Amino acid sequence: MALEAAWPLLVPGGKLLYATCSVFDAENEARVGDFTRRHPGALRESLTFPEGAAHRGGQLLPSPSAAGHNQDGFYYALLRKR
Numbered sequence: 001m002a003l004e005a006a007w008p009l010l011v012p013g014g015k016l017l018y019a020t021c022s023v024f025d026a027e028n029e030a031r032v033g034d035f036t037r038r039h040p041g042a043l044r045e046s047l048t049f050p051e052g053a054a055h056r057g058g059q060l061l062p063s064p065s066a067a068g069h070n071q072d073g074f075y076y077a078l079l080r081k082r
Helices: 002-009 029-038
Strands: 015-020 042-045 072-082
Touching: 002 015, 002 029, 029 042, 029 072
Parallel strands: none
Antiparallel strands: 015 072, 042 072
16 A cells, blocks of 8 residues: 555655545545554644635545536545654
8 A cells, every 4th residue: 555655754744645536435534544543653634625626524526517627536635744
């Protein structure tokens, strides 16, 4: 898994952005939640999305056809190493 491979390379205070082009919980929130439970030094940072961007937590949702922007379903989790 990418998180497991990259995490040991991160220095304390370093940040890792985990991103997928998926809307499936098993590839996103569930995977990051499992990772942070097994790595107590992994702290979840807050993310801010542009106004009007449909999202649920770190899950960026596909844009409705009438939206002023065009986004697909992506997921982001920013982790900081203690």
